[in-house]
Amino acid sequence: MRTHQAFRFALDPSPRVERALASHVGARRFAFNGGLALVKARLDAHARGEAVAVPWTLPALRREWNRAKEALAPWWREHSKEAYASGLAGLADALRNWRDSRHGRRKGRRMGFPRFRKKGRGRESVGFTTGAIRVDDQSPVVLPRIGRVRTHEPTTKLLARLRSGTARILRATVSREGGRWFVSFACEVEREPGTPRRPETVVGVDAGVRHLAVLSTGETVPNPRPLQRALKRIARLNRELARRQPGSRNRAKTRRRLARLHAHLAHIQQDAWHRLTTRLARTYGTVVVERLHVAGMLRNRRLSRALADTVLAELRRQLTYRTVWYGSHLVEADPFYPSSKTCSRCRTVKETLPLWERTFRCDACGLVRDRDENAARNLAALAVAVAGSGPETENARGRDVRPTARRAVPEETGSPQGEAPAARTP
Numbered sequence: 413m414r415t416h417q418a419f420r421f422a423l424d425p426s427p428r429v430e431r432a433l434a435s436h437v438g439a440r441r442f443a444f445n446g447g448l449a450l451v452k453a454r455l456d457a458h459a460r461g462e463a464v465a466v467p468w469t470l471p472a473l474r475r476e477w478n479r480a481k482e483a484l485a486p487w488w489r490e491h492s493k494e495a496y497a498s499g500l501a502g503l504a505d506a507l508r509n510w511r512d513s514r515h516g517r518r519k520g521r522r523m524g525f526p527r528f529r530k531k532g533r534g535r536e537s538v539g540f541t542t543g544a545i546r547v548d549d550q551s552p553v554v555l556p557r558i559g560r561v562r563t564h565e566p567t568t569k570l571l572a573r574l575r576s577g578t579a580r581i582l583r584a585t586v587s588r589e590g591g592r593w594f595v596s597f598a599c600e601v602e603r604e605p606g607t608p609r610r611p612e613t614v615v616g617v618d619a620g621v622r623h624l625a626v627l628s629t630g631e632t633v634p635n636p637r638p639l640q641r642a643l644k645r646i647a648r649l650n651r652e653l654a655r656r657q658p659g660s661r662n663r664a665k666t667r668r669r670l671a672r673l674h675a676h677l678a679h680i681q682q683d684a685w686h687r688l689t690t691r692l693a694r695t696y697g698t699v700v701v702e703r704l705h706v707a708g709m710l711r712n713r714r715l716s717r718a719l720a721d722t723v724l725a726e727l728r729r730q731l732t733y734r735t736v737w738y739g740s741h742l743v744e745a746d747p748f749y750p751s752s753k754t755c756s757r758c759r760t761v762k763e764t765l766p767l768w769e770r771t772f773r774c775d776a777c778g779l780v781r782d783r784d785e786n787a788a789r790n791l792a793a794l795a796v797a798v799a800g801s802g803p804e805t806e807n808a809r810g811r812d813v814r815p816t817a818r819r820a821v822p823e824e825t826g827s828p829q830g831e832a833p834a835a836r837t838p
C-alpha cells in the first residue's frame with residue numbers, strides 16, 4: 413500500500429547556515445507579500461472599472477512574478493527559486509481558501525482575505541520541491557542552495573526507508589517555530605496494510621477541550637499534564653504582556669516567550685492526538701467521530717465551540733490516514749445529528765441541553781450519564797445503524813431525527829512525527 417508520510421527533524425544549523433535559512437524564509441515572505449500587493453492593486457483597479465486580470469492561481473502568479481522579479485528583486489538569484497515558488501504557492505492557497513470560504517465551499521473556520529506577512533510573526537516556513545534535496549548517513553540534511561544542515565536527532569528511520577527504496581522524498585519544508593528550526597520531509601511511503609486488533613468493534617469518539625476525548629467505552633482520555641501547565645503559563649504571560657509598554661523591549665521579550673510557549677503547546681497537543689489516534693485505529697474496526705461543521709453555520713458562536721472544531725479537525729485529519737494504515741474504518745456523523753441531546757439508552761431527544769450541563773439526565777427513562785460519554789455512545793450506535801446490523805439498528809433509525817452518516821474518504825495522509833499536510837477540503 414502506498415501512502416504519504418512526513419518525517420520531521422529539529423535542525424541544529426551553524427551560524428552561516430542559519431543566515432541562509434532565514435534569508436530563504438525572508439525571500440518566500442517577499443514573494444508572498446509582493447504577489448499579495450499585486451492582487452490588491454488589481455482588485456482596486458477592477459473596482460474602478462478598469463479591464464485588468466487578477467492573478468488568482470499559481471500559474472498566473474508565477475507569470476507575473478517572472479515578469480516583475482528583475483525590477484522588484486534584483487537580488488533574486490541569491491536564493492533557490494523554490495523560495496519564491498513556495499511563497500506564491502502559499503498565496504494561491506490562501507486566496508483559494510478565502511474564495512471557497514466565502515462561497516460556503518470550505519469546512520471549518522471562516523477564512524479571511526490573506527494578510528501581509530510580518531517578519532518574526534507566527535510560523536515562518538519555506539518549501540522545496542525540486543533540486544538537491546537529500547538525506548545521507550552522516551545524519552545531515554542537504555537542501556538546495558543552502559547545502560548541508562546538521563540535525564538535532566538522527567535521521568536513521570527515514571534513511572533506512574530511503575535506502576531500501578520504500579520511501580521517496582516529495583517535498584522538504586523548513587520552518588522556524590518559536591525560535592527553533594525544523595525540516596519536514598513529505599514522502600511517498602510503501603507500507604504493509606494492517607488489521608485492527610478487534611475488527612468487529614465500534615468506538616465513538618467525542619473530542620473535547622476539557623478532555624482530549626471521551627470514548628463510548630466510558631474511557632476518558634485526559635489532556636496531558638504538560639498541556640495544562642503550558643496553558644496556565646500562557647495565561648500568565650498574556651497578563652504580563654498587557655502590562656508592558658507598547659514598543660518596549662520587555663514587551664518584545666514577552667512576545668517572543670509567548671511564541672515559544674505556543675509552539676511548545678502545539679507540539680504537546682499534536683503528540684497526544686497522535687498517540688490516541690494510533691491506539692484507536694489499531695484497536696477498533698470502526699471509529700466514529702462528528703463531522704466538521706460547515707463554514708458559516710457557526711459564525712458568532714462561542715469561542716469554546718471554535719476551539720472544539722479545531723480539535724475535531726485535527727482528530728479527523730489524523731484518523732483519516734491512520735484508519736487507512738491500520739485497516740479500520742472511519743465514519744463521520746452528520747453535523748446535524750444530535751449526539752449530545754439524544755439519550756443513548758432510549759433514544760429520546762432532549763429539546764435543549766445547555767453547555768454547562770455536564771451530566772446527561774433522561775426525562776423519559778431516567779438514565780444518568782456523563783454528557784460526553786453519552787455523546788460518544790450515540791456516535792458508536794450510529795456506525796452500527798449504518799452497517800445495518802446489530803440490535804441498535806432499529807432504534808437508531810426509528811426516530812424522528814434520522815441520523816445519516818457517510819464513510820470518510822481518505823483524502824490525505826500524514827505522519828507520526830507531526831507535520832503533515834494541513835486539513836484540506838475535497
Ligand SMILES: [Zn+2]
Nearest residue numbers: 755758774777
Ligand atoms: Zn432515555
